[in-house]
C-alpha cells in the first residue's frame with residue numbers, strides 16, 4: 001500500500017470544528033462529507049435570495065411578452081392550456097430560465113416544521129409568480145379555498161356529462177390512496193430524495209374513502225363512437241399548471257384501455273352525495289378504482305386515446321417503483337415500474353407513534369387496511385411485541401367489504417409489557433397477499449409504496465399491575481404531573497420503613513462462604 005502517513009499526520013492535527021457534535025452522537029450525515037474517492041466534489045451552494053421572486057430575476061429581454069398566460073376560460077380560475085400551445089410553453093421556459101430559485105427545503109435530515117401547511121410550498125409560489133398573469137396568485141387562492149373547507153363553485157354549472165338522459169350515473173365506494181402514503185417511515189430511516197416527495201412527506205393519512213358518483217369513462221367513449229385505431233391507453237388531462245424541470249405543463253397521466261373497458265374508471269362530479277369540492281377536482285375528476293391516487297386526475301378537461309402509456313412526466317418519470325439498490329445517482333426512469341395498483345397495506349391510526357398509553361392489560365387499537373387492484377382485506381392482525389405474537393381483529397370489528405374500498409377496524413390486543421414496545425399491524429387480502437415485516441424490505445429510492453407492516457412505538461403503562469396502579473394514584477394524590485414520561489420523579493417508590501421491613505424478610509444480599 002502506498003504510504004501517505006505524512007498526509008495523515010497533517011489531517012489528524014486538524015480536529016474538525018464539528019467533531020464535538022460527532023462525539024455527542026449527532027448525525028454526521030448533516031455535518032460532513034468524507035470523500036474517499038479521487039473525484040473532486042463541490043459542496044458549496046451558490047447564495048440564493050429567499051423570498052421575493054422579483055429579486056431573483058437576472059434580466060429581461062426587450063422582445064419578451066409581458067403576460068404569457070391568460071385564463072383559458074372565464075370563471076375557470078387557474079386553468080391554463082399548455083399542451084396545445086408549444087409556443088406558450090417555450091415562452092414560459094425562457095421566462096423561467098431567467099430566475100434563480102432556492103433549492104428544495106431540507107426536512108429529510110431535520111424535523112418537519114410545525115406549520116400548517118407543513119411545507120408551505122415556497123418554490124411552488126415562486127414558480128407561479130415567475131410566470132405571472134393568470135397564475136400569479138393561484139397557490140394563495142387555492143390555500144384560501146382549502147381553509148374554507150373545499151367549497152364548490154357557486155357560479156359554475158354542473159358538467160354536461162351529468163345529464164341523466166345521456167349517461168346512466170353510478171355510485172361506488174372507492175378508496176383513493178396516494179402511492180406516497182406512509183413514506184415518512186422510509187424518510188426517517190433512509191432519507192433519499194424521491195421525485196415527488198419534497199412536497200409530500202406523507203404519513204398514514206394520505207388515503208381516503210368516499211362514495212363517488214359519475215359515469216363510467218367507457219360509456220362516454222362508446223357514446224363518442226369508440227376508440228380510434230391503435231388506441232390502447234387513455235391520456236387524462238388536468239387543468240392546472242404543473243411544473244417540472246423548468247417547464248410548464250398540464251397534469252397528465254394515463255390508464256390502459258383494459259382498465260376502462262372493465263368499467264373501473266369513473267368520471268365523477270359528486271363526492272359523498274354532494275357536488276365535488278374544488279380541492280377534490282370540481283367540476284369533474286377521474287376516479288380510477290384500485291389504482292394509486294395519481295391516476296385519479298382532478299379538474300379533468302380532456303381524454304385522449306394514445307398507443308403507449310403517456311410520455312408526460314407524471315406517468316413516465318414520477319411514481320416509479322425502483323429496485324432497492326437503484327440509487328439516486330444511477331437511476332433511470334426506465335429502471336422503475338410505473339405504479340398503478342398498490343399492494344396490500346394497513347396502518348394503525350390510534351394510538352399515535354411515541355404516545356404513552358395507560359391501559360388495563362389490553363391496548364385499544366384502530367386503523368385501516370386496504371389492497372389495490374380490486375382486492376380487499378380479509379384479515380387484520382395486531383402484535384403488541386414488535387411482530388412475534390399476532391392477534392386477529394374479530395371480523396365483526398372490520399367495516400364492510402367492498403371491492404375497491406378500505407376496511408377500517410378496531411380492537412384490543414393483550415399487552416403485559418411496561419415501557420417501550422411496538423404495536424404492529426398486518427393485513428391479508430383476499431388473494432392471501434400480506435405485507436413485508438420491516439420498512440427496509442419495501443424501501444426503494446423513489447420512496448413510494450411503503451407497504452411494510454406499520455409499526456407504532458408506544459410507552460406502555462400497565463395499570464392492571466398493582467404497583468403501577470398504586471404509583472399512578474400517587475401522582476394524582478400529590479398533584480404531580482405524570483407527563484412527560486422522561487421527567488425524573490421527585491418521590492420514592494418505597495418508604496425507608498418498608499424498605500427495612502423487606503430487608504428483614506429477605507435473605508441477606510451477600511453470601512457467607
Ligand SMILES: Nc1nc2c(c(=O)[nH]1)N[C@H]1C(S)=C(S)[C@@H](COP(=O)(O)O)O[C@H]1N2
Pocket residue numbers: 176177178179208237238239240251279280281292293294295296297298299
Ligand atoms: N389535476 C391533478 N390531479 C391530481 C393530482 C394533481 O396534482 N393534479 N394529484 C394526484 C395525486 S398524486 C393524488 S394522491 C390524488 C389526491 O386526491 P385528493 O386531492 O382528492 O385527495 O389526486 C391526484 N390527481
Ligand SMILES: [Mo]
Pocket residue numbers: 177178179180293294
Ligand atoms: Mo399522490
